Amino acid sequence: MAEVEFRDVTRRYPGGVVALNRLNLTVADGEFLILVGPSGCGKSTALRLLAGLDKPSSGEIRIGGTVVNNLAPGDRDIAMVFQNYALYPHMSVYRNLAYGLRQRRTPRAEVDRRVRETAALLEIDQLLDRKPGQLSGGQRQRVAMGRALVRKPQAFLLDEPLSNLDAKLRNQVRGDLKRLHRELPVTSIYVTHDQVEAMTLGDRLCVMAGGEVQQIGTTDDIYNRPANTFVAAFMGSPPMNLLPAEVRSGVLHVGDAVLTAVPSADGPVTVGVRPEHLRLHGSYAEGMVPARVDFVEPLGSHVLVTALVDVHDDDSATAPKEARVIIQAPAGTDFDSGTRIGLEMPQERTYFFDADTGDVRTSRERIAL
């Protein structure tokens, strides 16, 4: 096991695509880190560089403190599981697990010991004589992970390994992965574009967009103290509501609504409130944002109300524009489309972002959760 480090790593492809721009990331020995971001943001590129399947244009990659930029993949002692893992269909589970070790001329008794140990860990020890075709999707997935782990790698890289499983199996294998990491704490990097998966799996997340790190932190940091509007809108389901607004003489204005005094400098801002923190009132009163119900979605435990709010266009203070917000309301809440409502934005739950850069303006450290 080892610490893994990216130092200022850039990967520029011929033709000019910058897949990764100055990535700085340290994954501690034994840590389980989630790399999350939308399609094309550079996640697989980062893993491929670490595994040695691709070379950085600049920067350093270290494993256990040693620069590995010029080491061949086989000399890096890294195991990788891809989305489309392929098992050898004609070989038993046992031989699939043993294959890599035999290739390395590991003594037979040692191979046997490691295969059985790994199979027990993954709870596939009853399946060693079966062929992949006789396994369920989740079992096959565990064999693929076993094949990578049986080598006892320095680091374990997983690139969207669950995306070809159905939702129920995904949950199950996710649980297996957590348990596995507790019992065998190999330094791991897990790639996903699914923010829910990222939140449930990881101790620490690295959120990426457009080849750049947006924020690195715990689930709590990312959810409660997003660094910018990208992170705020990407993490959470439904995501944080973001509205163009303006602070005038220390008072917040959304459209024509005059709200409260706020701890943010004067000028245009983007305000953010999560659906579960917006308070919905059946009638409008001063200090609220007036809104109009668009539609209501009952989800059993709660109801999502989608409403429209008048805001001012960024470019012109006079041109009105509508913005959509989602409010999480108690089960049983119901409104006809078009009903006028009032929205309260609790100040301690409202985020202020720079209208131009999207970077957070005020620290949310004081939110005690």
Ligand SMILES: Nc1ncnc2c1ncn2[C@@H]1O[C@H](COP(=O)(O)OP(=O)(O)OP(=O)(O)O)[C@@H](O)[C@H]1O
């Ligand atoms: N061989 C290549 N040549 C040129 N551009 C490439 C190459 N491989 C990847 N890219 C580009 O680099 C960027 C990052 O790709 P990457 O595969 O790392 O994304 P990703 O975050 O893994 O996305 P996904 O979630 O879709 O798998 C993308 O814009 C992609 O089009």
Ligand SMILES: [Mg+2]
């Ligand atoms: Mg990818």
